[in-house]
Amino acid sequence: MSFPYHGLPDWGLTGRKATVYGLDDLGEAVARLGSPVVWDRRGDVFWIETFEYGLRKADVSGSPTGYTSQLSSALAEHGPYCLVISPAADSLATVAVQWFHPLPPYGGWGHEVWWSGYDIHGEIRFNMAYFTGTMSLVARAIYSVPEENLYLLGAGEESHLIANNVGLLMDLSCYHVIKVVADFDTGYYKRVILDRETFECEDIELYSLVTDKKPALNHWVNILKYGASTCELAIDTLILTQNEP
Secondary structure, three states, rough: OOOOOOOOOOOOOEHHHHHOOOOOHHHHHHHHHHOOOOOOOEEEEEEEOOOOOOOOOEEEEEEOOEEEEEEEOOOOOOOOOEEEEEOOOOOEEEEEEEEEEEEEEEEEEEEEEEEEEEEEEEEEEEEEEEEEOOEEEEEEEEEEEEOOOEEEEEHHEEEEEEOOOOOOOOOOOEEEEEEEEEOOOOOEEEEEEEEEEEOOOOOOOEEEEEEOOOOEEEEEEEEOOOOOOEEEEEEEEEEEEEEEO
């Protein structure tokens, strides 16, 4: 499913109009009706993907060839399907699923992913990139499965360790939730939430690089595999929020 903007100016038949309600007063009703947006209610919901209608505009890519992606009803937690991706058998193989949203506003954005993994000998990366037309600001949380460490990608491609000994149950029947929040106005992270733990990261600067890509928000999830393994990642729900405090 995809939701329009809420709590922000909207467009009517003749021009821009004001939306007269917000999600704050509807939080309890939303939770009782079964929405997946019950884990962290900060920010306005911009977009939700539960794979109810298949892959739609998702782009799955990888290197080298031999990666796979399939919808699974057996492993789904929200809605009828989840997406299972797996890189090729080669060492240092990668696979990613990504989306683009044109012309989003600046400000605080949150990227929330419900995920589970199996036999992943490598890294799982949760990414957002904001393209301005002249540069890109990148927010990336990296969970190293062998190390059980959680990192953030910072300025100058520096890796910042924000949590160690993060022992997660790596089983395709058990979902974890991560949310990466970044402020593309200031160029800094805000926080990372992993299951029940919140890590404040406001002193870590986003990675930036020069690019001529048109203004857009790109977000993706990918696996980078170190060695031989079956390596499957199930993605059940993705949520983008804006106006994150």
